[in-house]
Amino acid sequence: MEAPPHVPARIGGVVTRAEPLTHNSGNAATGGIWRVHGPAGTAIRKIARPPSATPTGSPSWQTSDAPEHWNYWRREVLAYTTGFAAEVYAGTGIVPPDLIDVVERPDGAVELWLAEATGAHGTAWPPGRFRDFARRLGTGQARWAGRVPELPWLSRRWLRNYLAHGPATIVWMRTDEDYAHPITAAWPTRELRALHEGRERVLRVAETMPRTLAHLDVWPTNLIADGDRTVLIDWAFTGAGALGEDIANLVIDSVTDGLIDAALLPEIEEAATAGYLEGLRDGGWRGDPDLVRRAIAACGAAKYSWFGPAVLGRMIRGSKARGSYGRPLDDDAAELERLRGLVELIVRWASQAGEDPR
CATH class of the missing domain: 3.90.1200 (Aminoglycoside 3'-phosphotransferase; Chain: A, domain 2)
Known part of the structure; x- marks a missing residue:
């Protein structure tokens, strides 16, 4: 994992170790997912990646800038940052992971830092x-x-x-x-x-x-x-x-x-x-x-x-x-x-x- 441009204070402000997590690497919308360890705890770092001139990932998992696209690359970012994911099923016992931080990267990608849920999958x-x-x-x-x-x-x-x-x-x-x-x-x-x-x-x-x-x-x-x-x-x-x-x-x-x-x-x-x-x-x-x-x-x-x-x-x-x-x-x-x-x-x-x- 490359050094992130920002590490949340909640995990101590620095990365001591990072583990790549299994995900659909063919999906062009995802630039990587890691469990990141810091002096004060752990978090999940997920990169939402915009479309590029050179397609990445699987041809069947391409993404788009168009909000109506089935694989719109910013949809998950918006679900977290607007509070939608936390509100949609509120009171039912179904919750999203807590959003710790959001980082807009110079390359146009967005980093989501999420609290790690540690129960049974x-x-x-x-x-x-x-x-x-x-x-x-x-x-x-x-x-x-x-x-x-x-x-x-x-x-x-x-x-x-x-x-x-x-x-x-x-x-x-x-x-x-x-x-x-x-x-x-x-x-x-x-x-x-x-x-x-x-x-x-x-x-x-x-x-x-x-x-x-x-x-x-x-x-x-x-x-x-x-x-x-x-x-x-x-x-x-x-x-x-x-x-x-x-x-x-x-x-x-x-x-x-x-x-x-x-x-x-x-x-x-x-x-x-x-x-x-x-x-x-x-x-x-x-x-x-x-x-x-x-x-x-x-x-x-x-x-x-x-x-x-x-x-x-x-x-x-x-x-x-x-x-x-x-x-x-x-x-x-x-x-x-x-x-x-x-x-x-x-x-x-x-x-x-x-x-x-x-």
């Missing part, structure tokens, strides 16, 4: 803890149902833009021969192909669902226990989303990278869905719970419509299995078996989404 949670978190999230999102504020930097139509420009664009299944490959027999490949090629259908269903203020990156690595509270980190995508959209992401992304035993997926789905519906009722939302279940299904199937074909295509072409952060996964046969329940869930959700009612 969501990857170590039992299903019951997911239910508790989902209930609190439902309570918080009920208050915003149908009235997302008109802040110009909040994301809009995030899911559609992510599917059009993000990782979903890199899928290596292109021909009938690909889909007839022997390796595809282990999964419901016909249904996965139909979903990927017809993803506009489920996406349109997802877009008809009631809107709320969503985080849009809720998954176990962004959840940290803090006693009875949960620290929710990484607010770079936050904006208008469907009721239940965050729950869909939490359920699927709990097992995609092998950080939680995939055998727990049915329990996590049941716990997160039930807790969220309880929270919506606690928060005063009086709509049809079946509509929320359908929203969860449509959002999850749409967002991960590319997942099955992408994994199969990678295997057919001999690319080594890796998780989102580059961590090696199991060999192909073990990975196919591990993810079978997940792709079956995606297919089931696509069926449950139904047709666009418009």
